[in-house]
Amino acid sequence: MIAALETAWLDASPAVQDALRLALLLVPALVTGALALRGQAPGPLVRALLLRFRWTNLLFAGLMALSVGLGVALIAQERAIREGSARAADPFDILVAAPGDEIGLMLSAVYLQPASAPLLGGDVLDRLQRDDRLTLIAPLAFGDSHAGAPVVGTTAAFLDRIGGPLAEGRVWEAAHEAVIGARSPLALGDEIAPAHGAGFSADPQAHDGAHLTVVGRMAPTGGPWDRAVVAPVEFVWAVHGLADGHAPGAERLGPPFDPDHFPGTPAFVISTRTLAGAYAARARHTDATSMAFFPGATLSRLHLLLGDLREAMSLMALAAQGLAAAGVLGGLVALTRLFARRFALLRALGAPRRFVLAVVWAYAATLMGAGAVLGLAVGAVGAEALAGLVSARTDLALSAGIGWAEAHLAAAVFSLTTVLALVPALAAYRRSPALDLRAG
Template identity: 35%
Template sequence: MHVTMLLKSELRRSAGVILGMALVLALALSLALATSLTERMLRASSAAATDDFDLLVGAKGSSASLLLGTVYLRDEPLGLVPAPALSSLINAKGVRWAAPVAFGDRTGDSPLVGTTRAMATLGGERPLSAGRVFAAPDEAVAGAGSGLKVGDAFTPMHGRAAGAGHAHEAASFRVVGVMPATGTPWDRAVLVPIERIWSMHAHEDDHAHGREPLEHWMEEDLTHLPGMSAVVVKPVSVADAYRLRQRFSTMSVTSPEGAVVNLMGVFSGEVLVDLYASMGSAARALSFITALTLAVALAATLITGVLLGRLRLPTLLQLRVLGAPRRYVGALIWLIVMTVVVTGAAGGLLIGWAIASGCAAWLADETGIVMAPALSRAEALPILLTLAAGALCALVPAWAAGRAKMT
């Protein structure tokens, strides 16, 4: 009788035990795979979100808060950058475009961002997917994921957190354009002229601003303007980027109240590297724990193989009586254990992918960053190691079964 025929019979008889051990192994392996997939997915997606934010200028403080508040639109405590800093940026050599951003309001669950037309079109390099850029103080450009479309009207709320703040009763906006989907938190944002944000919070006459051309203030004295949360800068070249960062990291600007505000320039990529370093330490600790879990699961598989050999000892001895060599009996037990290992490895890949996909959906909902897991050689390594370790472990119960003595 060929060994595969007997293997099928044994698999049917021990299906419950084999599937149970395969599930334990699959769950252990899935943790390692899900950790690897999620970490790489998070790194790639968060890095892609900074593509349009090469250089950020803000009030001196936490560079991480500046990044999280500006690029990922998190509710971070950002100091105000006095408006005169913007005139220095706009006129600086090596600046392709620069745009102020002011936070603090929302419409529904979407953050309201006061800015200029340069931010909506990335300095004219990105066309809108629908409509046009705002041309009046009461017009807005909505993100692709904000739920707003051209022609919609809304009244903003003060405060960035949903369920908090109060409505700006005298302020209303009409959507005239929609930005293309970017897969970043800015898909949820709604962009409006920054001068309207200033007037809303200063309680000035909005109609007075409507009589002036939009962004006329950029060519005037800015010392009387309130300021902004940060300035997004697109340098012409890498050399310009380093020169501008150095310049604005040593600059001080006086606010309308007379306070001296020190500025800082940060590269989004450099801040992410620091954040990744912290995240990497946690990921290594989790990988160590999952490796131990996987080792325990393999040990359990080994024990299962030994026990199956003992339970099937009468059958194995009968095969020996009928003339089956030791290698035949050993091969049968080895194949049974490897069936558990291969099934567990395949199940671990599927469960790990499902966990990573669930994490991607949850993170996208929480952060606004579109994510999707992608398999690579990094995931092939733990699977191959599991199969190799399983093949070696299976030799132990196979050798024990082959050495069983006939009485």
């Protein structure tokens, strides 16, 4: 039986599994509700309670919504960053760089975060060009900038790989021509003078006299390359006073490059036809002079690290939700004491104690349920706002929509709080009607 259930579970689609998880998380609320409300019709009185202290009730539901929204926004944002960063790394099959810091190199090459890196020389290029498994060998020369946007030198083949067909204009035909990212503020025909370096240390005079003319605009990539200025790698070498990678008089742009005249590059992006070829290439090009690695795998390790961070933040969010729920339930216990005389009246009129329990439970559960549903909405808005902020800082295109994980969180909080709603309900259940009738 258990084995059959396990098999059915494994055979089910992820959406079905998520829907079942959601249903299971709601089971405690449904069972508690069924037990509390069985045979009773407390609707009109619950409405009366909700109307009687409408502002206090709104405050309670708002408090719950904020605490649930915090958790929802956190989970949605973390997932959006994970998906956005993975999407941005997609075109980078294998990176080859000087042995050292994989994460730093990945951040520089994929996410165009400014950093200095040792250069790979003609010997590495020669070895790469002799490897017939490789379908793409593209040097990446980064480190320069224009008005805060990175200027990257590479090949037209890699430009096509990362952005596909251009959205506007054409690919460069000369070394002083450039293509801009989809979100660049520049326009076709603009001329720019790249600065050496990036950020506060950028030196606009270092490449004095060098200029680029914008001739094309890439389609959106969803990553930091959308703000970049991409130029032939020969241009970058030239403005740094280096050889252009070709034999003198070759007068050409792009591969193949001449190992004897190769000035060096911080990284190569390489691709293979097959997965097996990719693993073989990684092994082949990892030695004392170079390291080859899958940025996707490096990113996964980074995500694992972020996952631990998420766990810690999720725990904090859960603690915040627990505190909010405890506060709201404490408030409800106090509020139901204000209603004590009315509940005593119900008992005097013949209402069973279970009816009073049903009224208070339904009242509390309504507030908690409203808080959980509102929390999803608050979380969605919060996640979108956070995504906008993170996008502005990282240039990653983030889509922080509400998914199953957030629905599971809201359902878990709702279920837990509906069970805890039995606390004020039982407090009202136990009160003596005669004493409360006299208290008026």
